[in-house]
Amino acid sequence: MTTLTRRALPPVALALAGMLALSACGSSDDDKASGSDAARTHTVKTVMGDVQVPVAPKRVVVLDTGELDSALSLGVRPVGATHSASEDGFPTYLPAERTKGIKEVGEIANPNLETVASLKPDLILTSKVRDGDRYDQLKAIAPTVMTESTGSAWKQNFQLHAEALGKQAEAKKVVAAYDAHVAEVTEAIGGKEKAAATEVNFVRFVEGADIRIYGKQNYIGSILADLGMGRPAITDKAKDGFSYDVSPEKIDLADADVIFTSTYGDPAKAGTTKTMDGGLWKGLKASKAGKVFKVDDRLWIAGIGYTAADEILDEFRAKMTG
Template sequence: MRKLLILFAFVSFTLFLAACGGNDSEEETTNESGDQESSEETEDNSESEGNGDSYVVEHAMGETEIEGQPEDIVILTNHGTEALLELGITPVGAVESWTGDPWYDHIEDDMEGVNVVGLENDISLESIAELDPDLIIGNKMRQEDQYESLSQIAPTVFEETLRGDWKVNFELIAEAVGMPEKGQEVLDNYNQKVDQLSDDLEANDKLDTEVSIVRFMAGDVRIYHKDSFSGIIIDEVGLARPEAQDVDDFAAQNVTKERIDEMDGDAIFYFTYETGDGEASTVEEEWIEDPLWNNLEAVQNDNAYKVSDTIWNTAGGVRAAKLMLEDLEEHLLN
């Protein structure tokens, strides 16, 4: 009996110590979470994981404060979708690609599970709200009228324009999602590709090639100048442009066959915006079968190349830009 009493007392004392230890641990945790030093330590850890404090982004519509690292992002431009994918982000919602079902071929594999929220020029506020995003990224030229409504759903950042250098919008998107350093890595990688192509062209005496850019559409034929998606990339590489196209604006639109000589160059890259009804393809066929087209020097020298409208114009993003560089390498060097 005496031994049992001693054993009972020992066990009781051990349980008492364990209980005290558990209370002490819980109290320390509570104190740390409310202590300034502990709070700063927690914030530092969050920042190292990309979940830092709020930050303010200046954009076309003013300033927007964003809390922590956005995770559920809705993107309202085609080029913006490419930007997010290159940053390693899959959006919860995105506008449908201008061509594709519903995405461009060159991004389709990475868009599984992404919800369609309309078109760039016809977004669905209801669809966006249902996704409960913590960040919306759009464009003033496309969705200015919906900005206030979008801002009621989630913090919203808008680009200023769709034309000009695509890298300007890319940098804003990288800033908006709290990943400017990753964004710079993507741009550095692209710039390296530009420099390499430029060096290869120069080594093969091809850098002075005058590149012409032509687009066929239903009801419109265009010659693209330097302030266009493809025009800027051509200029970055250092390739020359025909005199009629060496202009610092967007494009010559509604071109008639009386101006077909402006399409000539050492090489012609042409593309067609086909929506599925066949009308644009009919326009293309009418032009490239015309004797005036076939009298162009580039055509006679077999230097007229049909390329993807998506890659050379419509997508307008970083992935398309890199694929366009591959087209230039294939046709001008290989």
């Protein structure tokens, strides 16, 4: 990942940092005197060390789609959130009524720190891979809980988000509902044996980069694993388990019984249209069988949470049984 330029902490952030430091004095897990959850904190262990977080945070800012999904899945509406660098606004798979009133605070991996500070957050959720080199500035604004990365670790990240938000009980319900949904979809597509015998690939066309055949160590790979779907041998060659990148001339390596595809950026510039109109693509087993399905990149790749996963499961079932 490209190292991001560290910004100077804006004056408003420094002022807020001082206020937060004063309000935190004498606060601990055992502080019962105030009678207010807002005045008490608990310790959350993170990749950046222990962080003292309000027991019941009220003004949460999230700096990636996974954190936004986690918060909304747990019934928490953030006061601020970042958006994708390629598109304005929040992911369309999230109902508008659930994101209404959330302030945009810049792009993912490039948040506007002054805007973040102006919201007077009492908790910031993000990851080291996105904002590690901004950690000191962020924690001066509000307690900042970072996960190591994003993607394949989404379930573990969700648990940390739930702990930080004080929503562990709600998290158990979300996970149980997801597990039940997975079981229902697996049964609907023919059961575990049929799922295991059906090889599924996910191919992502990316503007300015090679075509990605997704491996098993990523968000969508984990959902396919939960469903017990078979995966072609090419997925075992994925770099770091993430993806095996190919040129359009080698797209035949993506062959499988079923192929899901998405595009990041402009389909023409990403090569989606040209590749899928070509002879190699049309010769794929999935193409001949009518088992190629285009899906929303912002949901299937960038959703990275339980709300997105439920949407994906419903769409997966509909396409596989349609």
